Amino acid sequence: MRSTNLVIIRGHVGADAKGFDKGSVAKISVATNRIWTDRQTGEKKEATDWVTLTVLNEKTAKWAIGNVKKGDAVYAEGRIADNRYQQGGETKYSTDIIVNVLDRLAPRASDDE
Secondary structure, three states: OOOOOOEEEEEEEOOOOEEEOOOOEEEEEEEEEEEEEOOOOOOEEEEEEEEEEEEOOHHHHHHHHHHOOOOOEEEEEEEEEEEEEEEOOEEEEEEEEEEEEEEEEOOOHHHHO
């Protein structure tokens, strides 16, 4: 059986895309919202999750750095990658989405208001 590691993210960019390694890599912070109804109280609740998109394709990274700005709606497809690194003698963990498809979405009419 083949396995699949596919993630689709649709959300809004929290800050302009940042370039690394002379612009060959881009990182983008994206907010996604969850809305649900509390079963106990019937109250609607909402939470925001922040994910980091990492663009390793140089052409796409350069495009993202020049074109993806804070507040933009984006669509991305990629894979989940867990990382760990040492900082100040302490092991840090992070989860990134390694992007292979990235599109800036046109604003909806309600986004303009």
